[in-house]
Amino acid sequence: MRVIVVGAGEVGTNIAERLQDAHDVVMIDRDRERVESITYDQDVLALEGNGTSLETLEEAGLERADMVIASTDIDETNVVICGAAKAMDDAFTIARIKRTNLLRTWERSEEAFGVDFMVCTDLHAAEAIVDIAGLPGARDVDSFANGLVRMAEFDVKPTSPIAGETVAEADRYESLTFAAILRDDDVVIPEGETVIQPHDAVVVIGSEESVREFAGSLTPAPTLEQANEVVVVGGSEVGYQTARLFEAAGLEPRLLERDPDRARELAERLPQTLVLQSDATDIDFLVREHVDESDIVVAALESDEKNLLVSLLAKRIGVGRTIGVVEYGEYADLFETVGMDVAINPRLVTAEEITRFTREHRTEKLAMLEHDRAEVLEIEVDADSVLCKTRIREVMADLPEGVVIGAVTRDGELITPRGETVLEGGDHVVVFVDTEVLDEVAAAL
Incomplete structure (x- = not known):
């Protein structure tokens, strides 16, 4: 497939x-230095030019393109790129945008702007924050099969009850599969005798109830429903969307915003949120307003450095858990190392969502773990698929190491996968895949 990426x-x-490994990719950017860097670093064709120009799109081979992805930092530019591409060709168009008002307009008008699929960066980031906040101790969370299946990643601390146990000993939960152990730079596919070590990260897949029970055994912290206090710091679009989603979950969060006009606007738009106009880096204010009694603090300011500072201040005064927005992906691991519990990078969340649309049509959903070290895929079994009418043990025998079938759903019900489980047409299969064998697995399935 030929894919043109603008931005x-x-x-x-x-x-x-x-x-780049599986498709013919052409990248367009106006910055000459970026174009030169991409030319040397990646196996793609990089062109210097304006993506809104038909001449530039034609130079990139628009007439042969299957997909055009507009991913610049300007919403209007991305919409124009998609419109221009659709006017000249029938390629599938994807626009990355930040403002939700454009998303709502697009949703209400079929094929508005010439955009086939629209991804809202800030909204996806807020959804990721709320998902992670809802599961104590989780580093990453995603749902599959219309919510029947939950995937989550957890750090194993030295004091964790499963540290030092074998997988067989730790597997005490109904409808739960230990899909992988992430250890240093390795992806370990666990067997019953595999020992879970301190500082490992474990990936589990199963029913929402089992994953929640497992999370509770690792971290005796309140769930989102049990949280007494949730504080969102920063009235950015991500902060606003996060507070709105907390309200939708039945909570009454507090939101701190420094700018008085923005604070007033948010107070009007968030009826169940107490909006406080103040500088969140003022530790005296945080203590005076009892932020130290909060279960969760979300740092959603416009500055990565300020989000780190807020997270560190919150931990210092006794907040149980901090989640921060980090715009620059290279900062994420560093910020988590120095004290932020979970760092959410909106750009990576967006890239993950867009990448799903480049996969085979049977891939219903995609989640990427640890900066693309592994992926979790949801695949629908077609009647003519090699998976149909096949036992799982036979499927696994034909696949390389690095693959685990974590869950199966059929007619709205969850099936815990076993070797003798026979897959049927219409089943949804949730599969963990080490990125190193992803292409081979995708071709096989």
Whole structure:
């Protein structure tokens, strides 16, 4: 498949990195230095030019393109790129946008702007924050099969009850599969005798109830429903969307915003949220307003450095858990190392969502773990698929190491996968895959 990616920032670059091995990728950017860097670093064709120009799109081979992805930092530019591409060709168009008002307009008008699929960076980031906040101790969370299946990643601390146990000993939960152990730079596919070590990260897949029970055994912290206090710091679009989603979950969060006009606007738009106008880096204010009694603090300011500072201040005064927005992906691991519990990078969340649309049509959903070290895929079994009418043990025998079938759903019900389980047409299969064998597995399935 030929894919044109316009915008070589963090989103576009991440998309290109994930597509370059399996697809013919062309990248367009106006910045000459970026174009030269991509030419040397990636196996793609990089062109200097304006993606809104038909001449540039034609130079990139628009007439042969199957997909055009507009991923610049300007919403209007991305919409224009998709419109121009659709006017000249029938390629599938994807626009990355930040403002939700454009998303709502697109949703209400079929094929508005010439965009086939629209991804809202800030909304996806807020959804990721709320998902992670809802599961104590989780580093990453995603749902599959219309919510029947939950995937989550957890750090194993030295004090964790499963540290030092074998997988067989730790597997005490109904409808739960230990899909993988992430250890240093390795992806370990666990067997019953595999020992879970301190500082490992474990990936589990199963029913929402089993995953929640497992999370509770690792971290005796309140769930989102049990949380007494949730504080969102920063009235950015991500902060607003996060507070709105907390309200939708039945919570009454507090939101701190420094700018009085923005604070007033948010107070009007968030009826169940107490909006406080103040500087969140004022530790005296945080203590005076009892932020130290909060279960969760979300740092959603416009500055990565300020989000780190807020997270560190919150931990210092006794907040149980901090989640911060980190715009630059290279900061994420560093910030988590120095004290932020979970770092959410909106650009990587967006790249993940867009990448899903480049996969085979049977891939219903996709989640990427640890900066693309592994993926979790949801695949629908077609009647003519090699999976149909096949036992799982036979499927696994034909696949390389690095693959685990974590869950199966059939007619709205969850089936815990076993070797003798026979897959049927219409089943949804949730599969963990080590990225190193992803192409081979995708071809086989």
